[in-house]
Amino acid sequence: MTVPTPSPTDDRITLVTGATGFTGSRLVHALVADGQSVRVIARSAVRARDVLPGGVEIIEGDLTDPVTVSRAVHGAGVVYHLAAVYREAKHGKLTYSDVNVGATKLLLEAARAGKVTRFVHCSTVGVHGHIARPPADEQYPFGPGDVYQRSKYEGERLALSYAERYGVPVAVARPTAIYGPGDTRLLKLFRMVAKRRFLLLDGGRVFYHMVYVDDLVRGLRLLGSHPRAVGEVFILGGEEYRTLAELASMIAAELGVPAPWIKLPARPFQMLGSICERVCVPLGIEPPIHRRRVDFYTKSRAFTIEKAKRLLGYRPLVSLEEGIARTAEWYRINGYLGTSADPGAPAETSIEHLTRGSRTPV
Secondary structure: OOOOOOOOOOOOEEEEEOOOOHHHHHHHHHHHHOOOOEEEEEOOHHHHHHHOOOOOEEEEOOOOOHHHHHHHHOOEEEEEEOOOOOOOOOOOHHHHHHHHHHHHHHHHHHHHHHOOOEEEEEOOHHHHOOOOOOOEOOOOOOOOOOHHHHHHHHHHHHHHHHHHHHOOOEEEEEEOEEEOOOOOOOHHHHHHHHOOOOOEEHHHOOEEEEEEHHHHHHHHHHHOOOHHHOOOEEEEOOOOEEEHHHHHHHHHHHHOOOOOOOEEOOHHHHHHHHHHHHHHHHHOOOOOOOHHHHHOOOOOOOEOOHHHHHHHOOOOOOOHHHHHHHHHHHHHHOOOOOOOOOOOOOOOOHHHHHHOOOOOOO
């Protein structure tokens, strides 16, 4: 079955979900800067107008509402589906399923009916879980480790099934950890290093792989336009990965502080985190210690981006050193490195920083 692919003469509007988020807003700005007409779905039109460029069409509503989704997809050529529910104790298992799977199905059905030219589904490398044999490629075994990663795995499988069964021109992105100016998801890491409170659990030996947000946006746009992207999955990351100890040392050098050196075993923190989650999560209380957050220090994330390079010509332009420098400078300018969560807020202890739930989608 022949599937349509975007062309320079296709003047249909581009739809972006998750447009008020860190990556989504950067994607919208890039599309508008290139003269594309963009439509977004946003739960708050006020917030969308605050963070997005002028001229963007805003449909206020929820992704789980079929009427909203149908209206948003109508007349769209390319759909970039970035919206997702991330890890927070207030979200029950059903919420992850409703948004990360159910809303994805609504979008895919509307895309199928509307004969979109491309459906770019943003998944996560977290679907692979711990990488015991680095670096991992797109064929590495799946091993989602929590409800968020499982729901993203299910959403990705659903998207690919629509490509196989109905010929919807789907392309799937699995980004590594996203960072850059404007991001606050990795702020804890920078702040802990700045305050000399970063602990090297199990020696900081595991790998961590990041992607600078502008490089990711370029990769997503390749998935939205390149004919060889259809029906394929691509890991989008930076050129290199480092151990947590090496990464912390790079951040420390940029911030002008000593490299972290305190090493502690991770097992006691994992056990305590598991107990806290079992008690707090059913009550909708954010646990003081998250098992998932401790796993950040014990599960390797190391990948190859060779497939995206070979098939799409994807090339990250921002080195890890430059990306860290730009991000640290943004934190400095905005006063984040001297506080715990927001400018003017009291500082947290190192354990609170270490174990609190993360919204990083990996």
